[in-house]
Amino acid sequence: MIDYVKTILQKVSFSRYLFERELRKGLRLISPHEAEEFRHWCYSTFEKLHGAILNRYFQPAM
Secondary structure (H helix, E strand, C coil), rough: CHHHHHHHHHHHCCHHHHHHHHHHHHHHHHCHHHHHHHHHHHHHHHHHHHHHHHHHHHHCCC
């Protein structure tokens, strides 16, 4: 499921609104043991573009 969520986020990353909506949905779909891997991937892929949105849903990457 995590690969599906990653694909969707990459496709909607052009829009802040769509990105946030799909991130919210994706967090409900992934399992708890995938959450940390997903957080790292999100920050490494989208931090410059959507860092403020990511910070609302995750602890900031350190």
